[in-house]
Amino acid sequence: MQGIGGGAAAAAVPGLPAAALAGDVEAIITIGHGSLIGPMPEDFSAHVGESFTLQAPSGSQRVLLAQVDAIAGGAKGGRRPFSLLFRGDGTRAVPQGSYGLSHPRLGRRAVFLVPIGPDQGLGAVTYEAVFA
DSSP: OOBOOSHHHHHTSTTOOGGGOOSBHHHHHHTTTTSTTOOOHHHHHTTTTOEEEEEETTEEEEEEEEEEEEOSOOOTTSOOOEEEEEEEOSSOOOOSEEEEEEETTTEEEEEEEEEEEEOTTTOOEEEEEEEO
């Protein structure tokens, strides 16, 4: 599948902002067992401690996946809600919003990140992504 770099084609993908679609749609959709249900906690659990690339309008930066947490609830038979905590690299913080997030094995995905505060003594910001 061809990559989408913005414009009218990117606007045709509901829920994914054009700025986050820097790669191909197939890679974005297939995180999560190749289904449209989306990612599951186990998709990320094996990658705790690994670096991801956050693509923001201000430039890319590396973020470290620090934690994967299950969240109680969720629809019966649907995806189990979970959250991911990422530690920024300390170079600059990005505001709450949707960003492209990529990993060598997981591919690319648009993810809504919320800065939840500075990391204890490391001078970096911690970001949370919730999948419900």
